[in-house]
Amino acid sequence: MGIEWLKPAVVLGSLVYALIGVVVFWVCFVVIDKLTPYNLWNEIVEKQNRALALVVAAMCLGISIIVAAAIH
Template sequence: MDIEWFKPAAFVGSIVYALVGVVVFWLCFVIIDKITPYDLWAEIVEKHNRALALVVAAMCLGISIIVAAAIHG
């Protein structure tokens, strides 16, 4: 039985990579929010713009896949 996941180095490495991924994702979202001509959060939450919410969701998935691929491989 291989308990590679139980080793402290593997656990700490996983936590560090997860934090790096979240930070990179957050920075990308903030940059895209600044590039767009309107406030994404206000447009989605206050004005209930579902089309924009779907576009932002697709963008979030795309950034997440890119970050995961960069960290994994």
């Protein structure tokens, strides 16, 4: 196996794909926030809506898994 994973091209590729994944995740979150009838961040942070926070957390995990599978 060796240190093949330590090559600069491999590290740079991993960083680029990670950045693409974060951007896709962020765009998906913003789209879902715009589709809902209320402001998610306001509802979770200011009104302490734990049920909505759990739903958003599950949505984030789902999007993250899909992005990771697509990049892999």
